Amino acid sequence: MASEAGLDRPIRVLIVDDHPFLRDGIATLIERQPDMAVAGEAGDGSEGIARFAELAPDVVLMDLQMPGISGLEAIEAIRGRSPDARILVLTTYPGDAQVVRCIQAGAAGYLLKNGIRKELLDAIRMVHTGRPALSPEIVHDLAAHALDEPLSDRELEVLRLVAEGHANKEIAWRLDLSIDTIKAHLKRAFEKLGVDDRTHAVTVAIRRGFIER
The missing domain is CATH 3.40.50.2300 (Response regulator)
Structure with missing residues (x-):
């Protein structure tokens, strides 16, 4: 105390x-x-x-x-x-x-x-x-970023795996999801982060503290 x-x-x-x-x-x-x-x-x-x-x-x-x-x-x-x-x-x-x-x-x-x-x-x-x-x-x-829509737990999980260098197919296997579902999560995460690709998404996610360095 x-x-x-x-x-x-x-x-x-x-x-x-x-x-x-x-x-x-x-x-x-x-x-x-x-x-x-x-x-x-x-x-x-x-x-x-x-x-x-x-x-x-x-x-x-x-x-x-x-x-x-x-x-x-x-x-x-x-x-x-x-x-x-x-x-x-x-x-x-x-x-x-x-x-x-x-x-x-x-x-x-x-x-x-x-x-x-x-x-x-x-x-x-x-x-x-x-x-x-x-x-x-x-x-x-x-x-x-006060009014930004937050990333969901699943979107964060997918982004962390992308940051580790895993392809969509491997991420789908690891999470027991379809590749289309992984793509949908990534698309939604891109929209929330204001980016257009995986590399930029990881960069922004790290800078904003969603993903630890």
Whole structure:
């Protein structure tokens, strides 16, 4: 359970990222603030879950792309145990679909790593006080696709197999569907993504976070 910080106590931050140099840089930035302190660090999602349980930090900074348990899975696990946990995602990858998944999992904010120096400290303070924090680019992407029809689970499944390099015939065999059904799913996915071919569909799906890199 996230701690309630008093006015005379710094915001205790747990940094979860698999890149030591980035953790060190963020830790240095935080430690320079009179109202913040580094509660601890973790190098992957599994360790992040354990460290959260051990330290009960006020705010968690969570990377998404990590070995083993991903950041998204760690968010779900932490929030499952502590519904009031305040988690701020830090990632290299934008993508409205990925942002929505993180928010649905319980993240209170989503920042791109290229904006850490300008946005991170204010975002930590916002999340700590219960306010959401999103990078401007993220807000733009969410607004741009707010009215888009979502991809169905089956369309996403087919696109993931296309991204892995499988032909329609093999996808049909794997999913126990007809080739015509696979083509129909792809056609519908193309329409929703605003593309005309498989390659472009995969590119857009990855950029928007429907498919993980």
